[in-house]
Amino acid sequence: MKLIYAKLWLKKYIKYNHNNLDENKLNRAIINLSHRVYKSHSQRGHNVRQSIRAQLVEYSKAELARYDVTFKRPLKVNYKNRFRYPSYGIVKLIRKLIWSVIRIIGIVILLLIIIYILHV
Numbered sequence: 001m002k003l004i005y006a007k008l009w010l011k012k013y014i015k016y017n018h019n020n021l022d023e024n025k026l027n028r029a030i031i032n033l034s035h036r037v038y039k040s041h042s043q044r045g046h047n048v049r050q051s052i053r054a055q056l057v058e059y060s061k062a063e064l065a066r067y068d069v070t071f072k073r074p075l076k077v078n079y080k081n082r083f084r085y086p087s088y089g090i091v092k093l094i095r096k097l098i099w100s101v102i103r104i105i106g107i108v109i110l111l112l113i114i115i116y117i118l119h120v
Contacts (some may be wrong), residue, residue, distance in 0.1 A: 016066040
């Protein structure tokens with residue numbers, strides 16, 4: 001899902017539910033939308049998802065202001081940049097390499113079994 005479609009969904013949700021809007025349901029909707037946008041996003045990481053969520057929260061605040069809806073507790077997004085060790089990419093690369101080698105060995109063993117059965 002693209003971010004613009006998520007914003008349109010939020011706009012529609014707020015439009016039809018602004019009379020009896022529950023803060024927890026709106027927060028849950030924003031979280032679900034941010035996950036859907038994040039999955040289709042090309043970048044990965046916690047900060048990317050949280051920045052998407054922050055954009056959706058800001059958009060929903062603007063939409064809520066159009067209908068004069070205020071909450072006792074404001075919608076908030078708290079996140080900070082997390083440090084990722086540079087070895088994370090290397091570990092992922094090694095895992096992929098090992099799985100590739102295991103698959104190739106499995107295919108070779110399967111072919112050897114088939115050749116053995118055909119020659120007997």
